[in-house]
Amino acid sequence: xxxxxARPESDIFLGIRGQEIELIAPWDSSRAIESKxxxxxxxxxxxxxxxxxxxxxxxSLFRGMEDDLxxxxxxxxxxxxxxxxxxxxxxVQVGTExxxxxxxxxxxxxxCDMYFYPESVASVLDRSGMRGxxxxxxxxxxxPEDKDLGRDKRALFESFFARWRSHExxxxxxxxxxxxxxxxxxxREVADLAAKTGARVHIHVSETEGEVLESLKRHSKTPVQxxxxxxxxxxxTICAHCVHLNEADIALLKASGASVxxxxxxxxxxxxxxxxxxxxxxxxxxxxxxxxxxxxxxxLSLFGTMDLATKLQKFVGxxxxxxxxxxxxxxxxxxxxxxxxxxxxxGSLEVGKRADLVVVDFAFPHLQPVHSVISQLxxxxxxxxxxxxxxxGKVLMKGKKVLTxxxxxxxxxxxxxxxxxxxxxxxxxxxx
Amino acid sequence: xxxxxARPESDIFLGIRGQEIELIAPWDSSRAIESKxxxxxxxxxxxxxxxxxxxxxxxSLFRGMEDDLxxxxxxxxxxxxxxxxxxxxxxVQVGTExxxxxxxxxxxxxxCDMYFYPESVASVLDRSGMRGxxxxxxxxxxxPEDKDLGRDKRALFESFFARWRSHExxxxxxxxxxxxxxxxxxxREVADLAAKTGARVHIHVSETEGEVLESLKRHSKTPVQxxxxxxxxxxxTICAHCVHLNEADIALLKASGASVxxxxxxxxxxxxxxxxxxxxxxxxxxxxxxxxxxxxxxxLSLFGTMDLATKLQKFVGxxxxxxxxxxxxxxxxxxxxxxxxxxxxxGSLEVGKRADLVVVDFAFPHLQPVHSVISQLxxxxxxxxxxxxxxxGKVLMKGKKVLTxxxxxxxxxxxxxxxxxxxxxxxxxxxx
Numbered sequence: 001x002x003x004x005x006a007r008p009e010s011d012i013f014l015g016i017r018g019q020e021i022e023l024i025a026p027w028d029s030s031r032a033i034e035s036k037x038x039x040x041x042x043x044x045x046x047x048x049x050x051x052x053x054x055x056x057x058x059x060s061l062f063r064g065m066e067d068d069l070x071x072x073x074x075x076x077x078x079x080x081x082x083x084x085x086x087x088x089x090x091x092v093q094v095g096t097e098x099x100x101x102x103x104x105x106x107x108x109x110x111x112c113d114m115y116f117y118p119e120s121v122a123s124v125l126d127r128s129g130m131r132g133x134x135x136x137x138x139x140x141x142x143x144p145e146d147k148d149l150g151r152d153k154r155a156l157f158e159s160f161f162a163r164w165r166s167h168e169x170x171x172x173x174x175x176x177x178x179x180x181x182x183x184x185x186x187x188r189e190v191a192d193l194a195a196k197t198g199a200r201v202h203i204h205v206s207e208t209e210g211e212v213l214e215s216l217k218r219h220s221k222t223p224v225q226x227x228x229x230x231x232x233x234x235x236x237t238i239c240a241h242c243v244h245l246n247e248a249d250i251a252l253l254k255a256s257g258a259s260v261x262x263x264x265x266x267x268x269x270x271x272x273x274x275x276x277x278x279x280x281x282x283x284x285x286x287x288x289x290x291x292x293x294x295x296x297x298x299x300l301s302l303f304g305t306m307d308l309a310t311k312l313q314k315f316v317g318x319x320x321x322x323x324x325x326x327x328x329x330x331x332x333x334x335x336x337x338x339x340x341x342x343x344x345x346x347g348s349l350e351v352g353k354r355a356d357l358v359v360v361d362f363a364f365p366h367l368q369p370v371h372s373v374i375s376q377l378x379x380x381x382x383x384x385x386x387x388x389x390x391x392x393g394k395v396l397m398k399g400k401k402v403l404t405x406x407x408x409x410x411x412x413x414x415x416x417x418x419x420x421x422x423x424x425x426x427x428x429x430x431x432x
Numbered sequence: 433x434x435x436x437x438a439r440p441e442s443d444i445f446l447g448i449r450g451q452e453i454e455l456i457a458p459w460d461s462s463r464a465i466e467s468k469x470x471x472x473x474x475x476x477x478x479x480x481x482x483x484x485x486x487x488x489x490x491x492s493l494f495r496g497m498e499d500d501l502x503x504x505x506x507x508x509x510x511x512x513x514x515x516x517x518x519x520x521x522x523x524v525q526v527g528t529e530x531x532x533x534x535x536x537x538x539x540x541x542x543x544c545d546m547y548f549y550p551e552s553v554a555s556v557l558d559r560s561g562m563r564g565x566x567x568x569x570x571x572x573x574x575x576p577e578d579k580d581l582g583r584d585k586r587a588l589f590e591s592f593f594a595r596w597r598s599h600e601x602x603x604x605x606x607x608x609x610x611x612x613x614x615x616x617x618x619x620r621e622v623a624d625l626a627a628k629t630g631a632r633v634h635i636h637v638s639e640t641e642g643e644v645l646e647s648l649k650r651h652s653k654t655p656v657q658x659x660x661x662x663x664x665x666x667x668x669t670i671c672a673h674c675v676h677l678n679e680a681d682i683a684l685l686k687a688s689g690a691s692v693x694x695x696x697x698x699x700x701x702x703x704x705x706x707x708x709x710x711x712x713x714x715x716x717x718x719x720x721x722x723x724x725x726x727x728x729x730x731x732l733s734l735f736g737t738m739d740l741a742t743k744l745q746k747f748v749g750x751x752x753x754x755x756x757x758x759x760x761x762x763x764x765x766x767x768x769x770x771x772x773x774x775x776x777x778x779g780s781l782e783v784g785k786r787a788d789l790v791v792v793d794f795a796f797p798h799l800q801p802v803h804s805v806i807s808q809l810x811x812x813x814x815x816x817x818x819x820x821x822x823x824x825g826k827v828l829m830k831g832k833k834v835l836t837x838x839x840x841x842x843x844x845x846x847x848x849x850x851x852x853x854x855x856x857x858x859x860x861x862x863x864x
Binding site for chain 1: 493494495496497498499500501502503506530531533534537538697699700701702703705706726729730731732733735736739740742743744746747749750751752753754756757758795796797798800801802803804807808811812814815816817839842843846847849850853854857
């Protein structure tokens with residue numbers, strides 16, 4: 001898929017030196033023999049690895065936890081009390097490692113995450129070999145990390161930013177939670193830090209109809225207008241969701257250069273709605289696909305998300321061409337890279353770009369016959385067909401086995417939290 | 433999941449003798465030692481195998497074939513000409529075998545299929561070890577099979593019915609294509625045969641808004657009313673789709689005892705709409721889940737379908753409890769069995785029922801931690817985690833390897849059709 005187009009290549013030799021793609025040339029077996037490490041992708045498909053534009057990685061520990069309770073009960077009587085009870089640096093490390101392992105298994109190597117204890121998130125992502133934008137969260141509410149790290153998020157961000165700013169794969173960014181959970185003062189602080197540091201800003205925007213109505217009531221502005229007026233809508237801004245935007249919002253978003261992360265699985269599961277993504281694509285607004293957290297999806301694979309994104313637009317647009325497979329694949333790779341400001345380095349197979357790529361095994365009945373590789377990847381593949389994953393030139397998975405994280409040891413640590421959460425749920429059930 | 437409830441069991445010993453579940457008892461290792469063949473399901477989940485209520489199996493050979501062309505062009509300039517050019521008994525055998533292998537891989541053991549050359553479909557399903565309702569198609573149009581089998585569908589059905597009626601796993605049924613592609617005379621013939629033989633009737637009903645409007649214009653009746661008045665809506669009727677039903681239709685459907693097959697992936701992909709499945713479930717109308725053909729989905733897994741079905745109802749119903757995971761799992765197992773009239777034999781793990789079951793491997797990061805087995809199965813599992821599949825007491829897949837179909841040999845036969853279709857597509861592209 002050289003040149004930023006979602007065009008799969010065949011009969012090529014792809015050479016990697018260090019972090020980078022050094023060579024893309026016609027197939028030549030002598031080159032394979034001369035290679036230090038040769039990965040045979042015969043009858044397989046090589047494509048850029050996936051970019052997951054919006055996640056809360058550590059929430060994987062809450063996956064499937066009474067998620068069919070009524071939404072308010074699930075959020076206020078389950079998720080929030082349990083976050084306040086259990087979320088600490090150890091929780092974040094274990095949950096992030098679980099999510100990283102799942103992501104690598106599904107061919108995702110770049111993620112834009114928002115959760116607490118960003119140092120822990122960054123360290124785990126770094127060790128897993130993934131690439132990540134890691135957000136320092138701002139919110140008007142008390143955060144689980146406050147007990148350990150305090151409330152001075154500016155100071156925390158400054159040291160977090162200083163520590164990671166030169167890292168090849170980890171990028172420290174600003175994460176004001178939403179326009180309505182942050183105070184105006186906090187949003188101004190974030191805008192100031194963004195201007196000073198050049199760090200990107202990752203924020204939930206107009207996910208639900210309710211928050212738009214609330215914003216109109218409080219500020220006489222939509223969330224998009226409100227952010228724009230606070231200097232928080234520009235080329236540095238990554239807007240998760242954007243489900244409920246009006247025409248003026250879309251024009252403002254387009255003019256601002258901000259990008260959108262579309263999370264269709266989560267938007268349906270939490271009954272938020274369907275974002276007008278075909279519209280955003282038609283306006284050339286940069287669009288990434290995201291899974292959101294595992295507790296509201298409930299997986300971190302972009303295969304299902306690509307499939308769902310196209311199908312929902314076909315439904316909404318009453319036309320099966322309203323969004324096609326290639327557009328979804330672009331959003332999940334080079335489009336997502338662009339939305340996160342990484343398209344100079346990743347998102348396509350090109351000489352000089354970082355070697356972030358996956359090999360997908362097509363030897364399954366549901367991927368045959370192959371009339372179109374792109375159609376198979378978007379509409380037929382399930383995710384577990386990913387065989388090999390390379391990020392920044394390093395092999396993270398080979399033969400469907402993740403090499404950078406030990407599954408057994410991780411499962412032991414996950415089980416500790418499962419048991420603790422399970423016991424806490426018992427008492428919550430009794431008390432509610 | 434004994435008793436028809438979607439309640440997963442643990443620490444049990446499940447004994448199979450011949451075709452049937454002979455015993456469900458607390459775990460006892462001595463029983464395992466005494467077994468002729470013992471399958472260890474430790475740390476795995478055992479559940480009834482899946483029922484796919486509506487398919488066109490052989491269309492798997494058209495999977496991903498220019499499916500993002502505008503719908504009319506795809507259907508009239510691609511699918512129909514290629515069906516007329518290539519579909520013969522050999523095509524149906526190869527396509528059905530490919531779909532059977534894919535289905536087994538995803539844990540589906542029962543299917544309600546509608547395509548041409550039903551003898552070929554039945555023979556392949558029989559050899560694959562699956563259970564199937566196989567339809568003899570009626571349509572006002574010329575069918576690919578007519579050149580070999582002629583147009584006298586009554587005579588064809590009578591001999592087809594006679595040959596398979598006593599088969600344990602294959603059930604011959606009637607398949608009038610739709611109320612609008614069949615002539616009224618054909619529909620009366622089918623109603624007559626249904627009354628005489630007791631065979632079920634598998635028909636597409638109100639899939640698109642257009643066909644409902646057309647029916648109102650031609651008959652001054654909705655398709656549901658039209659079928660009812662022709663004695664074609666009763667306990668024997670399996671109605672695929674039912675996307676566009678009005679209140680009177682729903683009342684009639686409920687009173688008739690007919691069942692619905694919900695195909696959400698196909699309904700979105702072909703931009704048909706979202707069926708009001710929560711409504712059908714609330715009215716206790718039997719509902720199966722279906723994938724439709726691989727050319728309009730594009731896979732035959734019910735895992736994605738369960739996930740999508742719930743999420744779409746949460747969206748439409750503006751509530752995350754509008755359809756919950758357990759309801760989807762019921763539709764995909766015992767509910768689907770009921771919709772096809774097989775719930776006395778399959779669909780749940782109960783002593784005396786046929787041993788139709790799957791073992792799902794949970795040793796994947798995306799299936800951990802397990803707060804709820806049902807949530808993981810519906811919202812997190814991708815399909816390829818199915819490890820073992822048993823149908824009618826016979827092991828069809830073990831260790832993720834299908835035992836009844838040889839993959840390599842099948843791929844050779846699939847490749848022949850892929851090449852033929854590819855060449856034909858080239859000339860269609862030039863001529864259109």
